[in-house]
Amino acid sequence: xxxxxxxxxxxxxxxxxxxxxxxxxxxxxxxxxxxxxxxxxxxxxxxxxxxxxxxxxxxxxxxxxxxxxxxxxxxxxxxxxxxxxxxxxxxxxxxxxxxxxxxxxxxxxxxxxxxxxxxxxxxxxxxxxxxxxxxxxxxxxxxxxxxxxxxxxxxxxxxxxxxxxxxxxxxxxxxxxxxxxxxxxxxxxxxxxxxxxxxxxxxxxxxxxxxxxxxxxxxxxxxxxxxxxxxxxxxxxxxx
Amino acid sequence: xxxxxxxxxxxxxxxxxxxxxxxxxxxxxxxxxxxxxxxxxxxxxxxxxxxxxxxxxxxxxxxxxxxxxxxxxxxxxxxxxxxxxxxxxxxxxxxxxxxxxxxxxxxxxxxxxxxxxxxxxxxxxxxxxxxxxxxxxxxxxxxxxxxxxxxxxxxxxxxxxxxxxxxxxxxxxxxxxxxxxxxxxxxxxxxxxxxxxxxxxxxxxxxxxxxxxxxxxxxxxxx
Numbered sequence: 001x002x003x004x005x006x007x008x009x010x011x012x013x014x015x016x017x018x019x020x021x022x023x024x025x026x027x028x029x030x031x032x033x034x035x036x037x038x039x040x041x042x043x044x045x046x047x048x049x050x051x052x053x054x055x056x057x058x059x060x061x062x063x064x065x066x067x068x069x070x071x072x073x074x075x076x077x078x079x080x081x082x083x084x085x086x087x088x089x090x091x092x093x094x095x096x097x098x099x100x101x102x103x104x105x106x107x108x109x110x111x112x113x114x115x116x117x118x119x120x121x122x123x124x125x126x127x128x129x130x131x132x133x134x135x136x137x138x139x140x141x142x143x144x145x146x147x148x149x150x151x152x153x154x155x156x157x158x159x160x161x162x163x164x165x166x167x168x169x170x171x172x173x174x175x176x177x178x179x180x181x182x183x184x185x186x187x188x189x190x191x192x193x194x195x196x197x198x199x200x201x202x203x204x205x206x207x208x209x210x211x212x213x214x215x216x217x218x219x220x221x222x223x224x225x226x227x228x229x230x231x232x233x234x235x236x237x238x239x240x
Numbered sequence: 241x242x243x244x245x246x247x248x249x250x251x252x253x254x255x256x257x258x259x260x261x262x263x264x265x266x267x268x269x270x271x272x273x274x275x276x277x278x279x280x281x282x283x284x285x286x287x288x289x290x291x292x293x294x295x296x297x298x299x300x301x302x303x304x305x306x307x308x309x310x311x312x313x314x315x316x317x318x319x320x321x322x323x324x325x326x327x328x329x330x331x332x333x334x335x336x337x338x339x340x341x342x343x344x345x346x347x348x349x350x351x352x353x354x355x356x357x358x359x360x361x362x363x364x365x366x367x368x369x370x371x372x373x374x375x376x377x378x379x380x381x382x383x384x385x386x387x388x389x390x391x392x393x394x395x396x397x398x399x400x401x402x403x404x405x406x407x408x409x410x411x412x413x414x415x416x417x418x419x420x421x422x423x424x425x426x427x428x429x430x431x432x433x434x435x436x437x438x439x440x441x442x443x444x445x446x447x448x449x450x451x452x453x454x455x456x457x458x459x460x461x462x463x
Binding site: 045048050073074076077079080081083085087089090091100101104105106146149150153 | 378
């Protein structure tokens with residue numbers, strides 16, 4: 001379970017998160033929608049401590065993420081993350097990209113790490129690209145590689161930060177299909193996304209962010225079909 | 241113009257001496273590169289340091305190295321330091337000057353290579369649970385090395401060619417040796433032509449070796 005309690009986050013004078021409360025249970029898919037600059041991505045970065053927080057707590061399976069005593073590298077193994085820019089490691093082959101962390105972080109043997117990596121890469125449809133270099137692949141393929149690379153650490157939670165926003169339109173589908181695959185596997189996911197239709201289809205809960213606060217949260221039917229708040233209605237009328 | 245008659249025999253007879261000179265050329269270039277690389281790492285760190293003292297020392301070193309003629313630095317080492325009672329041999333003078341310049345140029349190459357790695361690569365590696373040492377070891381430094389490899393090769397070639405300034409302080413590297421041999425035989429054209437070919441062969445070999453190593457180490461990915 002991921003528990004986010006009263007989280008505040010500022011960059012200098014700019015307060016980006018103004019008190020976020022959110023609980024994500026195992027097996028749940030939670031989508032976060034909202035305008036750019038509303039703090040959606042920042043929250044994801046705070047969950048795996050790539051960004052620090054100013055106030056509040058984020059608890060993952062009972063462990064306080066921002067406690068100084070927490071072994072953050074150990075904790076991050078439970079929180080797979082995929083970025084808007086896929087960030088493949090250009091000097092490594094597809095297989096090496098996915099097998100590296102299991103090897104050097106978890107200490108698995110090369111064979112075991114490559115077996116897991118191969119399994120995950122095949123799962124996302126890159127089984128025939130194992131020995132290619134990512135720079136030669138399309139954005140969609142590189143994003144699927146990024147997903148497989150995170151999955152190879154076998155995390156119980158996955159964080160997705162606008163993973164289709166930087167893709168050419170014709171490549172969005174293959175990445176969304178991969179996310180559907182994970183949802184069907186029962187993966188716990190937090191998806192920051194601009195794909196409203198997708199959020200409606202896969203989510204258990206949808207949270208609408210507005211200026212650093214959760215304006216509205218509920219089932220996709222509640223938030224997307226019958227939004228109660230005026231700001232949610234305005235946002236949805238612009239993007240739908 | 242009178243017909244100049246080439247006399248090659250005297251050059252062939254002196255070839256072993258030219259080879260010894262060429263060996264010294266390679267020797268001083270390799271050593272000045274190795275020491276230069278070590279200092280360049282420190283200078284690059286200094287130039288990126290928040291500590292003012294380190295930053296200024298690195299900055300002054302880099303500025304002088306990149307904006308003064310190599311010849312002056314060699315003269316400074318050979319004649320200038322003499323004023324302070326420090327008498328360096330021709331070899332050490334040329335070596336020191338080349339180290340000084342190599343370090344300055346390479347420091348900027350290293351800094352550029354380091355800063356060219358996107359910050360998102362750190363985030364991606366960290367999100368996989370890697371600590372800082374692992375992030376550098378497996379993600380940052382390998383990519384950085386690929387980017388600075390060819391500029392480093394160029395600097396090496398530069399060192400080989402610039403070591404010919406040793407001629408001016410009586411160093412017995414390839415140019416100095418050529419100078420000495422031509423002055424006693426008066427076969428100036430022959431000796432310098434052969435020496436030029438030898439420089440060409442040395443630098444070509446270095447570049448070929450560098451390319452072979454790059455192909456082997458970097459395989460099919462980004463160059």
